[in-house]
Amino acid sequence: MGNIFSLRAAEDNWQSYTQYAMDSDWFCVVCGGPFNLEGEVYNLDSKERSYQWLFDFRLLGNLSDMLNHRVTGEDAHPANLSDSDDVFLSDKAWFSMTYTGYFCVGDAYGGEIWFDALRKERNSGTLIALHDACISISCRVIEHLQTTRKDNEKTSSLLILNKTLQDRFRNGAHRSPRKDRDLLDLGTTSKTFGPRSVLALNRLEWWGGYFEKFYTNPIHIPNLTCFAMEILHASPNMKDVEKETPHSKREPQGIERLPNELIDHICTYLPAPACIALHRVSKRLFNKVPLDTSFWRNSLLSGNLLPHIWDLDKNELQLPALESTKDWRTVARLLETKRFAISECDARLDDIPNGLWNRCRIWSIMEEAFDDHVSRS
Ligand SMILES: [Zn+2]
Incomplete structure (x- = not known):
């Protein structure tokens, strides 16, 4: 229609x-x-x-x-x-x-x-x-x-x-x-x-x-956080999402040799886009810099993942029940959308608040x- x-x-x-x-x-x-x-x-x-x-x-x-x-x-x-x-x-x-x-x-x-x-x-x-x-x-x-x-x-x-x-x-x-x-x-x-x-x-x-x-x-946008929650609840849990774990046969090089704890610590100082870039450098770093649900949630809440989403209510979205298995990556992916096609948009974006759309x-x-x-x- x-x-x-x-x-x-x-x-x-x-x-x-x-x-x-x-x-x-x-x-x-x-x-x-x-x-x-x-x-x-x-x-x-x-x-x-x-x-x-x-x-x-x-x-x-x-x-x-x-x-x-x-x-x-x-x-x-x-x-x-x-x-x-x-x-x-x-x-x-x-x-x-x-x-x-x-x-x-x-x-x-x-x-x-x-x-x-x-x-x-x-x-x-x-x-x-x-x-x-x-x-x-x-x-x-x-x-x-x-x-x-x-x-x-x-x-x-x-x-x-x-x-x-x-x-x-x-x-x-x-x-x-x-x-x-x-x-x-x-x-x-x-x-x-x-x-x-x-x-x-x-x-x-x-x-x-x-x-x-x-x-x-x-x-x-008073209903922004509520909208993010709706997307979260409408998305399947992370455990249901198939995960890739590529393996590398070559010897580790450069930063790949660092212990996981040190890489974790380095990542706490990096903006989210830099962590994502690091994750994509090689198969070894793919595994050493896991972009798990905590990463997506924390990056989204900090405002440094999506620059146009700077005002999510951290208190509302940091409830323990929302942490472990929820698919924050999908929430981030959908909120990344800035132009909304008249047709063929993801159904989870149908109720986007007018203020966010604007x-x-x-x-x-x-x-x-x-x-x-x-x-x-
Ligand atoms: Zn104006």
Whole structure:
């Protein structure tokens, strides 16, 4: 049976309908979500707790962009929360259609400074409005990607985020032809994964309530641990899973000669991906570095196995009854999924919390954007 996403009209009037539905031409360029929930077309409760993160946003840009895009309060200086000297990150901003799309931040004396965001300026960057949650997730993606690079050079994640978005803004070749401000092709739809953001929903999907998961808080996910438990209980125990124990006929070499106790001790200092890499080096290390259920559980709970899963409740998942034979490897494998196909997804992921689904979506969008940015640098 077809999913509602497969029923898309071939020629849906995307641009005009999205604009109408959101009652605004302004959206976060990372997630595609709005900064307010005004308007009459929503069949949603704008006071719903899980939607409140949409109201929490900031302005990001180069310091010079902040000055160029300031439309009031020329003598006032907004607080800069950036950790980089070259980047401006405002305090919490607000927005109202009444002011024809200007964004506002407070100054140190209780006054207001208004900014004209995402306006084009010849030979300069712009000021970009982003949800606080989207900035946070983007910075986590960058920090993770930096740990996987070999040069060990650490750069401010906010600086990289700003540079990536500014480059996209300047380079029209990356943009969706349908929308000037759509820096990350959020108005597009994949046949396999469906709409990339709420901007790509058609009329039928809007009224079917499919905006809900795009609007759910991607940072605070109250049912995340419960969902991990459900996967655990729905998976067969480890003792039922066939184990491979390859044997090597050659003499042990290098680190393979170390006693098991010492290798165990070394592994306690290594991040989970390094242990997995060590496990795969040779048949002998396959046996000396066993990736048993404790390894998967501890790595998952520590947050260093899956960088987008940093907030499982350790107390809830460290119960003795959940330790010995449960298949934590499968839990990790399923939680590793960040893009969910419309069909043919593992049934244990059917009840994924909306917040986790949204976090994974934003994470994938930014991972793709940064990979592309690095390949072009
Ligand atoms: Zn956002």
